[in-house]
Amino acid sequence: MNADGRELEALADAPLDELDLEVLRRLDALVDAVDPVPAGLVERIGIALTVEALHAEVAELHLVGEAAGAVRADETSIEAGTITFTTDVLTVMVSVHPEGDRLRVDGWAAPAGLLTVELHQHGDVVVTSSNADGRFSFSDVERGPARFVLRRPAEPTVPIVTPQIEL
Template sequence: MDMNWTDDPMHDVPGADQPMDGTDVAVLSRLARVVTAIDPVPDGLVERSLFAMTLAGLEAEVMELQLIEAPVGSVRGEAPPLEARTITFTHERLTVMIALSAADDGEHVRVDGWVAPAGDGVVVELRQPGGTRATTTDDDGRFVFESVDRGQASLLVRPAEGEDAPAVTTPVVEL
């Protein structure tokens, strides 16, 4: 059904074509309080959004998220207990696979990863809103981050020293 301006429900609202006044502001203010009470903005959303935008602004090539095997959980609720899951990122030059599992303390995440093609000395940075941690790969392309905070994160992969290639970053994922 096509709707034209005469079918618009606001067409018959008295004052709809007038500028906003104090009554309009009061109604919108009350509506905002109701929406905030019923469906509040999730904690940390602003920080996570700013973090994601900062990562997007990096001058690095971005990998493509290939595969996620994860437990089903609520978007707005508490994070479900982390079961092992695997995430693979691909780029024309390399592939990064990470396996996430609960750390021994149950509060944090352990990240076991592999970069292919394998090579010693590839720098892998784990970036989160709280800071950045870095490690290097071994001869098999393996790297580990232990006791990582849950939440938003991405990886930045820098080639081994002496290689002339740009860094590559993964999309932001939830650990």
């Protein structure tokens, strides 16, 4: 190894100084400006990790009727009207109704029974319960990407998670 190589190796082994920290701060600002973290990415990662950690049952999406396609750069979504999600243990139908600039979401689960139903949207979670017939609803819902998490009393630690849809 020549003298230049030994000098570079010694510098690489040295602790960070103020100049190093300033270079890293500027690099961080540059990356944030040129390639920012996509909106909602942190939430989607959190949900994905939660699903994996809980070994959740992931619901499969089935369209009912015709839905208008929604094009999104950050995640494939479907603009919902009426859709059905199915798993081996539960089928859920969701119907979306405009109420001014907001929405009402009505849902039905089969087999009928009590469920805890979570609406995940924009980093917030709204929780409701189904009745004994498996019916649930959310009112005053914002338009935008959303997903549902359903929990059965018999297996509360194994949630059923729907794909993201566009309400």
